[in-house]
Amino acid sequence: MSYDIALIPGDGIGPEVVDATLPILDAAATAADFDVETTRYDWGTDRYLNEGAMMPEDGLDRLASHDAILLGAVGHPDVPDHVTLNGLLLPIRKGFDQSICKRPAVLFEGVDSPLKGYSGGDIDVLVFRENTEGEYADVGGREHRGYDNEVAVQSAVYTRRSTERIVRAAFEAATERSGHLTNVTKSNAQAHGMVFWDDIVSEVSEEYPGVEVERLLVDAASMDMVRRPDEFDVLVCSNLFGDILTDVGAIVTGSMGLAPSANIDPGRDNPSMFEPVHGSAFDIMGEGVANPLATVLSGSLMFEHLGEDAAATALWDAVTDQLADADAPRTADLGGESGTEAVAADLRDRL
Structure with missing residues (x-):
C-alpha cells in the first residue's frame, strides 16, 4: 500500500519541522508495511511576495488527487495575517470541505504544565x-x-x-x-x-x-x-x-510545540489536511531549534485518518516515550537545550 501525501512546508519554521518529520513518518510507515510518497508544493508567503498569490489559481486542483496534505506553517511578519490566512489555509479548508477540526491537548508524562498541581495524564x-x-x-x-x-x-x-x-x-x-x-x-x-x-x-x-x-x-x-x-x-x-x-x-499542557491538528473532510471526497497548531515563528527560523513534535503528532493523526492505526500509534507512543525520558533531547520550549534534528533523530531511534 502506498499513500501520496502533498507537502506544503509553508513559512518560517514550517519547512524545518516538515523536513525533520518526513524521515520519522517514513520509519513508522516502513515498520507498518506501507509506503509514503510525497509531492512538495513551495507555496506560501515567499510566493506571495514574488508572484502576488500564496498559491496558484489551480492549487486546489493540484492538491485534489493526493491522499492527504501535511502543512508546516503559514504567516509572515511583513504580510498581514488576513492576507496569508485567506490566501492559502482557509481556501484549502473551505474548498475541500474540511469542516471538522480535531485538536488534542494532552499533558504528557515528563512535561511541566504552567499550572500548579498537574502532572502527566491529568489533562x-x-x-x-x-x-x-x-x-x-x-x-x-x-x-x-x-x-x-x-x-x-x-x-x-x-x-x-x-x-x-x-x-x-x-x-x-x-x-x-x-x-x-x-x-x-x-x-x-x-x-x-x-x-x-x-x-x-x-x-x-x-x-x-x-x-x-x-x-x-x-x-x-x-x-x-x-x-x-x-x-x-x-x-x-x-x-x-x-x-x-x-x-x-x-x-x-506545556507548549504550542506539542499541539497537533487535523482538518478533516468527513465525507472523504477530498484530501484532509494535517498541521501543527503553532505558527511560523520567524524569530527562531533557521536556528535549528524548532520543536518538531507537533508536526510528528499531526502525522500520527494523518495516519490514523488513513486507516494506518499501527503507524499512528507508533508515532504517538514514540513521542510519549521521548517526553517521559528525562535524558532524552528536548527543545527550548520544553526546557531543554537540544535542536530540531537531535529530537527527530532520537524519535527515529525509538521507532
Whole structure:
C-alpha cells in the first residue's frame, strides 16, 4: 500500500519541522508495511511576495488527487495575517470541505504544565472545532472607507449541515472516551447563530443518551480551561471559539510545540489536511531549534485518518516515550537545550 501525501512546508519554521518529520513518518510507515510518497508544493508567503498569490489559481486542483496534505506553517511578519490566512489555509479548508477540526491537548508524562498541581495524564482534552464557516466565513464588507461614517460588517454563518456534522462527530468521540461533552457558545449575546448551535446540540444529544452534556459560555470555558482543565474531555465549539480554546489548551499542557491538528473532510471526497497548531515563528527560523513534535503528532493523526492505526500509534507512543525520558533531547520550549534534528533523530531511534 502506498499513500501520496502533498507537502506544503509553508513559512518560517514550517519547512524545518516538515523536513525533520518526513524521515520519522517514513520509519513508522516502513515498520507498518506501507509506503509514503510525497509531492512538495513551495507555496506560501515567499510566493506571495514574488508572484502576488500564496498559491496558484489551480492549487486546489493540484492538491485534489493526493491522499492527504501535511502543512508546516503559514504567516509572515511583513504580510498581514488576513492576507496569508485567506490566501492559502482557509481556501484549502473551505474548498475541500474540511469542516471538522480535531485538536488534542494532552499533558504528557515528563512535561511541566504552567499550572500548579498537574502532572502527566491529568489533562487530556479533545476539541472539535467547526472549521469552514462560523466567525471565519468571509461574509461582510466595508463601506465609506476613509470617511467619518466608515462602517465594517462581519457576519458569522452557521449552517445546519456543518453544525450537525461537527456536533455529531464530537458526540461520537465522547461516546468512545469518557462520555462527557462540553458545548461552548456565546448564546447569551449572540441570540441567533449561537442559539441555533445550542438547539442542534440539544437535538443531536437525544441520539446519545449515554453522553453527559455540559454547556458553557466561551468566557467561562476559557477561565475553566485554566482553572479546571482536568475536568474536560471533549469540547465542541465554533470556528473562532475553537481556535482560541485550543491555544489555551496547548499552553496549559506545556507548549504550542506539542499541539497537533487535523482538518478533516468527513465525507472523504477530498484530501484532509494535517498541521501543527503553532505558527511560523520567524524569530527562531533557521536556528535549528524548532520543536518538531507537533508536526510528528499531526502525522500520527494523518495516519490514523488513513486507516494506518499501527503507524499512528507508533508515532504517538514514540513521542510519549521521548517526553517521559528525562535524558532524552528536548527543545527550548520544553526546557531543554537540544535542536530540531537531535529530537527527530532520537524519535527515529525509538521507532
